[in-house]
Amino acid sequence: MGRFIARRLAGMVPFIFLVSITVFVLIKLPPGDFVSNYAASLAASGETVDDSMLAEMRHRYGLDQSWPVQYWHWISGVAQGDFGYSFKWQQPVSSLIGERMGLTLVLSFATLLFTWAIAFPIGVYSAVRRYTWGDYFVTLLGFLGLAIPGFLLALALMYAGITWFHQDVGGLFSPPYVDTPWTLARVGDLAAHLWVPMIILGTSGAASLIRIMRANLIDQLHQPYVETARAKGLSETTLLLRYPIRVALNPFVSTLGWVLPHLVSGSVIISIVLNLPTAGPLLLQALLSQDQYLAGAFLLLLCSLTVLGTLVSDILLALLDPRIRFQ
Amino acid sequence: MVWQPVLATAFALALCGSAAAAELHEAPSLAALVTKGSLPPVARRVPTAPDVVKPTASVGRYGGVLRTAFRGDADQNAILRIVGNQGLTRWTPDYENVVPNVAESWTRSDDASEYTFKLRPGMKWSDGQPFTADDITFFVNDLLPDPQFFSSPPAQYVINGKAMRAEKIDDTTVKLIFAGPYLGFPRVLATPLGQHPVLYEKHYCEQFMPKYNPNIAALLKQSGQPDWPTLFRQKCGDIEIPSRWSNLDRPTLDPWIISTPYSGNATQVVLQRNPYFWETDTAGNQLPYIDTVNMKVISDVQSIVLAAIGGQLDLQVRHINTIGNKPVLAQHADQGGYVLETLTPTDANAEALFLNQTDKNPKLRQLLTNHDFREALSLGVDRDEINDIVFLGQTKPWQVGPLPADRFYNKELATQYTTRNVDAANKLLDGLGLTKHDGDGFREYQDGSKVFLTADVMVLDPASIDTIQLIKKHWADIGIDVGINTEERSLFYNRGQNNDYDIDVMPVPGGLDPTSDPRGWLSTHTLDSRQSLPWVAWYQSGGHSGERPSDNMVQRLALWDQWKQATTPDQADGLFRQILQLAAASFDVIGTEQGLTTFGIHSKKLMNVPNSMPSSWNYANPGPTLLQQYYFAP
Numbered sequence: 001m002g003r004f005i006a007r008r009l010a011g012m013v014p015f016i017f018l019v020s021i022t023v024f025v026l027i028k029l030p031p032g033d034f035v036s037n038y039a040a041s042l043a044a045s046g047e048t049v050d051d052s053m054l055a056e057m058r059h060r061y062g063l064d065q066s067w068p069v070q071y072w073h074w075i076s077g078v079a080q081g082d083f084g085y086s087f088k089w090q091q092p093v094s095s096l097i098g099e100r101m102g103l104t105l106v107l108s109f110a111t112l113l114f115t116w117a118i119a120f121p122i123g124v125y126s127a128v129r130r131y132t133w134g135d136y137f138v139t140l141l142g143f144l145g146l147a148i149p150g151f152l153l154a155l156a157l158m159y160a161g162i163t164w165f166h167q168d169v170g171g172l173f174s175p176p177y178v179d180t181p182w183t184l185a186r187v188g189d190l191a192a193h194l195w196v197p198m199i200i201l202g203t204s205g206a207a208s209l210i211r212i213m214r215a216n217l218i219d220q221l222h223q224p225y226v227e228t229a230r231a232k233g234l235s236e237t238t239l240l241l242r243y244p245i246r247v248a249l250n251p252f253v254s255t256l257g258w259v260l261p262h263l264v265s266g267s268v269i270i271s272i273v274l275n276l277p278t279a280g281p282l283l284l285q286a287l288l289s290q291d292q293y294l295a296g297a298f299l300l301l302l303c304s305l306t307v308l309g310t311l312v313s314d315i316l317l318a319l320l321d322p323r324i325r326f327q
Numbered sequence: 328m329v330w331q332p333v334l335a336t337a338f339a340l341a342l343c344g345s346a347a348a349a350e351l352h353e354a355p356s357l358a359a360l361v362t363k364g365s366l367p368p369v370a371r372r373v374p375t376a377p378d379v380v381k382p383t384a385s386v387g388r389y390g391g392v393l394r395t396a397f398r399g400d401a402d403q404n405a406i407l408r409i410v411g412n413q414g415l416t417r418w419t420p421d422y423e424n425v426v427p428n429v430a431e432s433w434t435r436s437d438d439a440s441e442y443t444f445k446l447r448p449g450m451k452w453s454d455g456q457p458f459t460a461d462d463i464t465f466f467v468n469d470l471l472p473d474p475q476f477f478s479s480p481p482a483q484y485v486i487n488g489k490a491m492r493a494e495k496i497d498d499t500t501v502k503l504i505f506a507g508p509y510l511g512f513p514r515v516l517a518t519p520l521g522q523h524p525v526l527y528e529k530h531y532c533e534q535f536m537p538k539y540n541p542n543i544a545a546l547l548k549q550s551g552q553p554d555w556p557t558l559f560r561q562k563c564g565d566i567e568i569p570s571r572w573s574n575l576d577r578p579t580l581d582p583w584i585i586s587t588p589y590s591g592n593a594t595q596v597v598l599q600r601n602p603y604f605w606e607t608d609t610a611g612n613q614l615p616y617i618d619t620v621n622m623k624v625i626s627d628v629q630s631i632v633l634a635a636i637g638g639q640l641d642l643q644v645r646h647i648n649t650i651g652n653k654p655v656l657a658q659h660a661d662q663g664g665y666v667l668e669t670l671t672p673t674d675a676n677a678e679a680l681f682l683n684q685t686d687k688n689p690k691l692r693q694l695l696t697n698h699d700f701r702e703a704l705s706l707g708v709d710r711d712e713i714n715d716i717v718f719l720g721q722t723k724p725w726q727v728g729p730l731p732a733d734r735f736y737n738k739e740l741a742t743q744y745t746t747r748n749v750d751a752a753n754k755l756l757d758g759l760g761l762t763k764h765d766g767d768g769f770r771e772y773q774d775g776s777k778v779f780l781t782a783d784v785m786v787l788d789p790a791s792i793d794t795i796q797l798i799k800k801h802w803a804d805i806g807i808d809v810g811i812n813t814e815e816r817s818l819f820y821n822r823g824q825n826n827d828y829d830i831d832v833m834p835v836p837g838g839l840d841p842t843s844d845p846r847g848w849l850s851t852h853t854l855d856s857r858q859s860l861p862w863v864a865w866y867q868s869g870g871h872s873g874e875r876p877s878d879n880m881v882q883r884l885a886l887w888d889q890w891k892q893a894t895t896p897d898q899a900d901g902l903f904r905q906i907l908q909l910a911a912a913s914f915d916v917i918g919t920e921q922g923l924t925t926f927g928i929h930s931k932k933l934m935n936v937p938n939s940m941p942s943s944w945n946y947a948n949p950g951p952t953l954l955q956q957y958y959f960a961p
Contacts, residue, residue: 060554088569095592096590158630166637288815
C-alpha cells in the first residue's frame with residue numbers, strides 16, 4: 001500500500017507537467033490575446049483605446065514574446081509557488097483564487113455528501129422494491145432530476161423565492177456577512193445559504209447515481225452468494241448491508257475523483273445565475289478575456305486536485321473491495 | 328478673450344455668491360466627526376465658493392444606502408458612471424451644453440488654442456489636501472509627454488501632432504495650450520476620457536514617479552510591479568482600468584470614495600461619502616445626500632432583473648434595459664417598489680450594416696464599392712417588419728444619421744432609401760450586370776459564380792442577429808444570398824482587424840453630439856469604422872499604410888481636418904454639415920432603425936431622478952444627472 005501511494009505520487013509530477021503544457025497551449029489557442037480582447041470589450045461598449053496603448057500593454061505584459069518563453073516564465077514561477085500576475089485585475093493570481101477555491105471545495109464537498117445522502121437510500125430502495133409504485137415514483141423523480149437543466153432550476157427557484165417568499169436566494173452570504181472576516185456567525189450564514197446551490201448542483205448527480213446504484217444492486221441481488229447468505233438465516237437488512245450493497249457501492253467511491261471538475265465546469269452557468277463566489281465564474285471570465293495566468297492557475301489547480309481525488313478514490317476502493325489489488 | 332458659456336457661468340457665479348453667504352450644512356455622520364475633532368468643520372472642507380447644484384426637483388435630506396448592481400466582468404465603467412466623471416467641465420443634464428464643474432470658469436483665446444481655467448479656491452481632494460493648479464500641471468506637463476507612461480499621448484489631448492501643455496499662472500489659475508485651434512476641448516473634458524487633467528493628486532501620486540521619487544526602485548521591489556507606469560496605474564488608476572477602483576488610499580474629487588475595493592474576488596463594491604466634496608445644493612447643504620453606495624456584483628443579467636423585482640435595487644440603468652425585460656419589470660413594479668425612467672437613445676442607428684469596401688474578394692469589392700449596389704440592398708430591406716418583430720414596434724426606419732433633436736439633423740442622410748421597393752432594387756441590380764440567376768433564384772456574376780455575402784454578428788447583441796435574419800429573408804426577394812456568421816465578441820473584433828468580413832452588423836453612435844463619435848460617416852475609428860479599416864489606417868498614417876479611401880471619403884476626411892482647425896463654432900458646424908452631406912451622397916453604411924428608447928428603474932423613494940436621461944458613453948449616464956443630489960424620501 002505504501003509503495004503504491006508513493007509510486008502514484010511520483011507519477012503525478014510528470015503528469016501535471018504535461019497537464020500544464022496542455023493547459024497553456026489551450027489557453028493560447030484562440031485567436032488574439034488579452035490585449036486584443038480588452039480593446040474589443042471596450043469598443044463593444046462604445047469606448048475607445050488607441051493602438052499605441054495596446055502595443056505598450058502587450059509589451060508590458062510580455063505578450064509580445066514567443067509562446068515557449070511565456071510558458072517558461074509562467075511554469076518556473078509556479079514551481080516556486082508564484083502563480084503569476086492577472087493582467088485584468090493587476091493583482092497577483094494567488095490573491096484572487098484563494099477564497100474562491102476554498103468556497104468551491106466547501107460547496108463541492110457539501111454537494112457530494114448531499115448526492116450520496118439522497119442517492120444511496122433511494123437507489124437501494126428502488127432496487128429492492130423493483131417494479132413497485134414506489135420504484136416507479138423515485139425513478140420518475142430521478143429522470144426529472146436528470147432532464148431539468150440546472151440553471152433553469154436555479155432561475156425557477158430564485159423567481160419563486162423572490163415572488164412568493166420575498167427572499168433572495170442568490171449568493172452564499174447575506175448582505176451583512178459579505179466581505180467580513182470569518183466568524184462563527186459567518187459560517188452559520190454560509191451554511192444557511194449553501195443548501196440551495198447544493199440541491200441544484202446535486203440533483204442531476206444524484207439522479208444518475210440512483211440509476212447506477214439500482215442497476216448494480218439488482219445485478220447482485222440474484223447472485224448465488226446472496227441466496228446462500230439468506231439460506232443461512234441472516235435477516236434481510238443485515239444481509240443487504242453486509243454483502244450486495246458493499247459490492248454495489250464501488251461507483252460511489254470511484255466518482256470521488258471526478259466530482260471536482262464536474263462541479264466546477266458543470267456548475268459555471270449555475271454559479272453565474274446564482275451569483276456564487278466560486279471558481280467557475282472567475283475561470284470563465286479569465287478564459288473569455290484570455291487572462292492567461294489566472295485561467296492557467298485555476299486549471300492547473302483543478303487538474304491537480306482531480307489527480308489527488310482519483311488517488312484517494314483508488315485507495316478507498318481498494319479498502320472497500322478486497323478484489324481490487326494494487327497492480 | 329471669449330466667455331464660453333457666458334450665461335451658465337454667470338448663473339453659477341451668482342449662485343455661488345449667495346451660497347457662500349448662506350450657512351453651510353453637512354451630513355450628521357460628518358458633523359459627529361467634526362465634534363470629535365477628527366475632521367475640520369465643513370466651511371474649511373468645501374471651497375470658499377463651492378459649486379452650487381440646483382436639485383432636479385427639491386432640496387433633499389441626508390442618509391441612506393443606494394443599492395445598484397453591475398456585472399463583475401469588465402464592467403468597471405459602471406462604477407465610473409455612478410460616481411460620475413468629475414472633469415473640469417460637465418454636461419448639462421440635457422446633454423446639450425457644457426458648464427464648469429471642477430473648474431470654476433474658463434476662457435478661450437480668440438484663436439481657440441488656449442484655455443484659461445479658474446479653479447475654486449479652498450477646494451480639497453478626498454484626503455484633505457488642497458486641489459491646485461499644480462495637480463493639473465502634474466498630469467499635463469509630467470505624465471502626458473512621458474513616453475514611458477503614454478507611448479503616444481491620447482488623441483483627445485493632441486492637436487497638430489503635439490500634446491497640450493500647461494502653464495501655471497497662480498495656485499487657482501492654469502492655462503492649457505494647444506498647437507492649434509481646438510474648439511471641441513470643453514466638450515471633450517466633459518466626457519469620461521477627458522478626465523485625465525484632474526484625475527491625479529500630485530501630492531499622493533508623485534511618489535510613484537521616478538522624477539519625484541529617487542527611491543522608486545525600493546517601492547517597485549516591495550510591490551512586485553515590473554515598472555513605474557504599472558505601479559503608478561495600480562495605485563493611482565487610469566480612466567478605464569479596474570485598479571482605478573481598487574486602491575483605498577487614492578485621493579479623488581468624486582462624491583463617494585471607495586471603501587470596499589473592486590477586484591476579481593469582489594462580490595460587492597462599497598463607496599462612502601467624500602467629506603471634502605466640493606458641491607452644495609441651493610440651501611447650502613454639502614453634497615452628496617446619500618451616505619453609501621453599494622454596488623453588488625451579479626454576473627447574470629436575468630439575476631439582476633430578479634434582484635430588481637425583489638426590490639433589492641434602488642437604481643439600475645445598465646444591463647436590464649433590453650426591450651424583452653420591459654414587460655416583466657413593468658408588471659412587478661409595485662412589488663419591487665420601483666418606477667421606470669426613460670433612457671433616450673443617442674445612437675445614430677440601432678443596427679446598421681457596415682459593408683466592407685476593401686473586401687478581400689475582388690468581385691465582391693467591386694459590388695460593395697458601387698453606390699447602386701448599396702442603394703439596392705437598402706431598398707430591399709423591409710424596415711417596418713424589423714421594427715415590428717425585433718423592436719416590438721417601438722422605433723422607426725432610419726439610416727445612419729443624427730436624430731431630429733440634434734442640430735446636425737440631415738433629412739436626406741437619415742431617411743433616404745428607407746422605403747422598401749423590390750422592383751427598383753431589382754432594376755438597379757440588373758443594371759450592374761447581375762442578370763443571371765441560379766436554380767434558387769439567387770443572382771450570379773457573369774462568370775456563373777454566385778453572389779454571396781457573409782454577415783458577421785456578435786452573440787452578445789441578439790438584436791443584430793434577429794435583424795440580419797430578417798434581412799436575409801428580405802434580400803432573397805431581390806436575389807441576394809447572405810450567410811450569417813454568429814460569433815464571440817473577440818473573434819468579431821479579430822476578423823475586423825484582419826479585414827476578414829463582408830458585412831458587420833452593429834449599432835452606430837452619434838445620433839446626438841455626432842462630432843464626438845463620427846465613425847459612421849468618417850473612417851476615423853480604429854476598431855469600428857467598418858466601412859473599411861484599411862481606410863482608417865490610411866488616414867491615421869497620413870497615407871503611408873492602409874488603402875486610399877474612396878474619393879468622397881478622402882474629401883470628407885480633408886473637411887474633418889479643417890473642422891479640427893476651425894476657430895469659430897459656426898465655421899466648424901458648417902464644415903461638419905458638408906461632411907454629412909457628402910456621406911449622404913456616398914451612402915456607405917446601410918441603416919435599419921432609429922436607436923431605441925429604453926428604460927431604467929429607480930426606487931419610488933429615490934428622489935431627484937430625472938424622468939428621462941440620454942443613454943450614451945460620452946454622456947456616461949446616469950453620472951451627468953448628478954447622483955450626489957439624489958436622496959431618499961423618508
